[in-house]
Amino acid sequence: MSMRRIVPLALGLVLAALTAVTAFAAENPVVVQLNQRLARLQSDPALAEFAAYEKLQAQHAVIAFDKARRSQRETLQYVAERRVEIAEIAARTQAARREADRLDRTRSELLVEASRREAERARREAERLRVQAQIQAEETERLRLAAEAEALARQEAETTLDTVAGQQASRLSTARQRELKLAREEAELVSGAKLPASKFESRGEVFTLGADAFASGSAKLSGGGNASASALAAYLQANPKARARIEGYGDKQTPGQRRADALRDALAAGGVQRNRLQSAAKGAGTKARALEVVITH
Known part of the structure; x- marks a missing residue:
């Protein structure tokens, strides 16, 4: 397929995409503005046939921004704006290059004509026009490269910030785990x-207590259950901001709610404020799981 057929086809696809996405993104003013810029670029007779690939890239970036989650919108908005700017710059660059080519041809014609008339004056005029077009093309290209460099620098900065944030979160998690380990050791000692x-x-x-934490066929805590309750009460007192949700799992003889209430009462008796405790039934239990104590710090 020849280039004269490929370029109109690509431009047609860009125009169709612009029409569809503009209708879809009517509620997003930033997306509408970006699509309007692309539409103006496509409808400009002097620029419409240029930068088809950059226009497609810009449209894809606008679509990605419009569909992005809130946490990604700032970054993708920036990328979409840069892509639209690059498409505009690329179109003007290519138009300037074509104009430069046209001026080169004009220069040749002027030189032929100047051989019969004022050769020197015609040559200087053509050269002046060529240099002017070249300067314009070089300046446009410089702006395009600067825009790309700025976009890459922003992406690198955001990547660095994400890495630092991840490292800080990891350090905080490690410190919190160490703090809880010390609190568990303190609770066991106390x-x-x-x-x-x-x-x-x-x-x-999540702390798990088995069926042996209760007397057989009863919701009354066994000796081991009372010891676990004492340790849990000391652990909650070592973490005064923590709250506990006690989830009881029952059997045929003892409902889960009674088991959860028994441990809640034991923790309250051990000095934990009742407004930090919540009990609930969670269905059938097993020998290994009669209670779960979910502590949120």
Whole structure:
């Protein structure tokens, strides 16, 4: 397929995309403004046939910005604005180059004509026009490269900031884990009992008590259950801002709510304020899981 057929096809695709996305993004004024700039560029008779690839890149960037999540919108808006600017600059650059080519041809014609008439004057005029067009093209190209460099520098800065933020979050998490480890050790020393096994989940730090924490067929805490309750109460007192949600799992003889209430009452008796405690039933339990204590710090 020849270039004379490829270029109009690409430009037609750009115009179609502009029409569709402008209608879709009517509620986003920034997207509308960017699409209007691309539409004006496409409708300009002097620039419409130039920079088809840059226009497509700009339109893709506008679409990505319009569909972006809130956390990405600032970055993608910046990229979309730079892409539109690059498309405008590229179109003017290519138009200037074509004009320079036309002026070169004009120069040749003037030289032929000048051989019969005022050769020197015609040559100087053609040269002046050529240099002027070249300067304009070089300045436009410089602006395009500067815009690309600015976009890349911003992306690198954002990447660096994301890396630093991730490192800081990791350090904070490590410090928090160390702090909780010391709080667990303190609670075990104060209570003279071991804390139940725990793990960290998205809902918080989860301690699990098995069925042996209760007397057989009863919601009354066993000796081991009371020891675990004492250790948990000391742990909550070592973390005064923490709250506990006690989730009870029942069996045929003992409802889960009664088990959760029994541990809640034991924690309150151990000195934990009741407004920091919440109990609830969570269905059927097993030998390994009769209670879960979810502590949010």
